[in-house]
Amino acid sequence: MNTRKLLTQLSEIEDGLDQFSFAELSASEASDLKKSFETFKNGLENKVFGENKTETVIVDPNKPPKKVKAATESSLIANVSHEIRTPLNGIVGFIDLLKETKLTKKQQELINALGLASNNLLTIINELLDYSKLSAGKENFASIEFNLKNLLNELSYLSQTLIVNKKIKFNLDIDRNVPEVIIGDPSKLSQVLLNLLGNAIKFVEKGAIDFNICLISSNEHEIRLGFEISDTGIGIAKENLKKIFESYQQAELDTHQKYGGSGLGLSIVKEIVEQHKGTIAVSSLVGVGTTFKMEIPYQKAAQKSVGLKKSKESSLKSGKPLEGMTIIVFEDNLLNQKLITSRLENWGCKTVVTDNGLYGLKILNNHKVDVVLMDLRMPGMSGFDITKAIRNNTKKDIKNIPIIALSADFSKSDKEQFELLGINDFILKPFRPDNLLEKIINSKNKKMTERETKIEIMEPMNKTDLPTQELNLDAVLEDCMGQITLLNELVVLFKRNIIEFIGKTKIHLLNDDFDGVGFTSHKIKSGLRMLKLNGLVEICDQMSLVCKSNRDIKHLNFLYEEFLKEYEHIEPLIELEIERIKSK
Amino acid sequence: MKKQILLAEDDAMLASLLNYRLEKGGYEVVLKNDGKEVKEWLNQSLPDIIVSDIMMPYFSGIELVDYIRNDLKSTVPIILISSASNEENVLSAFEMGANDFISKPVSPSELLVRVSREISRVN
Numbered sequence: 001m002n003t004r005k006l007l008t009q010l011s012e013i014e015d016g017l018d019q020f021s022f023a024e025l026s027a028s029e030a031s032d033l034k035k036s037f038e039t040f041k042n043g044l045e046n047k048v049f050g051e052n053k054t055e056t057v058i059v060d061p062n063k064p065p066k067k068v069k070a071a072t073e074s075s076l077i078a079n080v081s082h083e084i085r086t087p088l089n090g091i092v093g094f095i096d097l098l099k100e101t102k103l104t105k106k107q108q109e110l111i112n113a114l115g116l117a118s119n120n121l122l123t124i125i126n127e128l129l130d131y132s133k134l135s136a137g138k139e140n141f142a143s144i145e146f147n148l149k150n151l152l153n154e155l156s157y158l159s160q161t162l163i164v165n166k167k168i169k170f171n172l173d174i175d176r177n178v179p180e181v182i183i184g185d186p187s188k189l190s191q192v193l194l195n196l197l198g199n200a201i202k203f204v205e206k207g208a209i210d211f212n213i214c215l216i217s218s219n220e221h222e223i224r225l226g227f228e229i230s231d232t233g234i235g236i237a238k239e240n241l242k243k244i245f246e247s248y249q250q251a252e253l254d255t256h257q258k259y260g261g262s263g264l265g266l267s268i269v270k271e272i273v274e275q276h277k278g279t280i281a282v283s284s285l286v287g288v289g290t291t292f293k294m295e296i297p298y299q300k301a302a303q304k305s306v307g308l309k310k311s312k313e314s315s316l317k318s319g320k321p322l323e324g325m326t327i328i329v330f331e332d333n334l335l336n337q338k339l340i341t342s343r344l345e346n347w348g349c350k351t352v353v354t355d356n357g358l359y360g361l362k363i364l365n366n367h368k369v370d371v372v373l374m375d376l377r378m379p380g381m382s383g384f385d386i387t388k389a390i391r392n393n394t395k396k397d398i399k400n401i402p403i404i405a406l407s408a409d410f411s412k413s414d415k416e417q418f419e420l421l422g423i424n425d426f427i428l429k430p431f432r433p434d435n436l437l438e439k440i441i442n443s444k445n446k447k448m449t450e451r452e453t454k455i456e457i458m459e460p461m462n463k464t465d466l467p468t469q470e471l472n473l474d475a476v477l478e479d480c481m482g483q484i485t486l487l488n489e490l491v492v493l494f495k496r497n498i499i500e501f502i503g504k505t506k507i508h509l510l511n512d513d514f515d516g517v518g519f520t521s522h523k524i525k526s527g528l529r530m531l532k533l534n535g536l537v538e539i540c541d542q543m544s545l546v547c548k549s550n551r552d553i554k555h556l557n558f559l560y561e562e563f564l565k566e567y568e569h570i571e572p573l574i575e576l577e578i579e580r581i582k583s584k
Numbered sequence: 585m586k587k588q589i590l591l592a593e594d595d596a597m598l599a600s601l602l603n604y605r606l607e608k609g610g611y612e613v614v615l616k617n618d619g620k621e622v623k624e625w626l627n628q629s630l631p632d633i634i635v636s637d638i639m640m641p642y643f644s645g646i647e648l649v650d651y652i653r654n655d656l657k658s659t660v661p662i663i664l665i666s667s668a669s670n671e672e673n674v675l676s677a678f679e680m681g682a683n684d685f686i687s688k689p690v691s692p693s694e695l696l697v698r699v700s701r702e703i704s705r706v707n
Contacts, residue, residue, distance in 0.1 A: 479601060486600075496596070522639065526595045527595060529689035
């Protein structure tokens, strides 16, 4: 079933590709596109049909055959999904590049259809991967202290921004006995609740969505929370109700056509809930509505005082050797970008990838970065130029940052230049992951010992490193013809826009919806420009750019956090400025 | 009689500022928040001039120009509000029959001048 679905999507893309005229492309563009597509398709077919053959061989008569099948199926899916994602990202990337070339209207339509089909496929694959990880038990759940009430409020806010265009009332009710801070996996809880809330929102046209949270039981260490989400949506027929938690099932055949989706959402929810040792149930009446009830046990937080900030996940967990580190990678090749990001991601560190020297340097200036990985041959500002700029920086922390060069070929003169420039280490491409890991850890340790010995001469951390934003609303006041009430109104609207931007962008980020992020980050710019908040405009420009170019979700998340930080800094300045203008 | 402006802008902040200034400038302003609303309104009546953002939900400013010129067969003046990133769209908008455009950040005074110029051109 799942493979068939993949193949259907696949042949849809293929059809689109056949109809597309390659006349406008250069020969190499065209062959790149075709090649990556074919590799992808062959890889998929080999995986699917190859593994199927061996399945009959490995069945052990002593074991219940069904389980063997489930296990091979999920690891098969995991492998296949992983391997499909990389070339698929290539396809999506090339489609975006094509969009930027001169196309006829007809070609534009075709390429948009191609893009849509590819993105659908990407969503399905991501969900498949998620699901297979879960059902193979490979997913580790975090166990950290988090603020439940904040999370619930945030979710309900996100939901409300999604129903503004519908006639739906959204009611959030948190029982008084529900503790504010608990221990568990907040991101998995968000995922589950967002999925259920998202379903409710999708299927309700008018009426209400009720979201209730209560405390079911509590002992010394554990609490059991009840979550109930009920809607007045289209409902689910009795005969379909049993099936909805099954993979690749949607209640009715035409549901997919009408509402979209891969049909995996609820099975992912169920897996997560069950692996938390919780339960989930659904009741529904056609035309009246649907209610999901869920119970999940959580650990009690020791003290409810310091729970506001997320405590760091234990870095002792195996498999996350770089947890807590931030690494910036200068790399222009899209595939290498993906590759290195996913590796660094697996090792648990925060990663920023960019091919833009100036942008990377700006990040270095404003953030604590532990290690720089540098591709030497990049268009524009080369790796050598960037290294020079880093080593000439006036701030000690930046000047002494470890730099590891990445290159496919090192000449003798390169090595001499390394020493001159102060590149600490290098690694030849293609490199083995453990080799890279070793070099990163080495350089980090070296830096630590250097720091410890030099501790006396180290300058105190400068907290005013962030560019302080001068805020002057005189020009806006002039546009308002001196009307302070209007200026005030604009500021209120501005803040509302910002809140909407923050909420919607977050949802888009959670859904890997790049077009969505592109749209919100574009839209907010108008207001930012009006108030001349150029720093924030620049961040949004970068966000739009990432959405158009390499679609790197990590980079986007980073920019989004950047925006939040900067805005937090600016919001009080707006108040001050209004006060100043009023007192004039 | 006051000239009527149809202002299509989904950004509440910009809409509010422009609405205020255009009304102060002696125009009657009909404010619409998205392409759908604009289309519905245009099916009822035509304003003296249209000021529309290029990037809007449901129905872009470009599609709007196409709709007004080719489906409604109207020559009502259209001024588009564009941002740096969709300047290339402006060219296709001109080809389709838009009369003028103004880039973000929009200076309300400049918009007023452009509006009155388009209106006097029609009369």
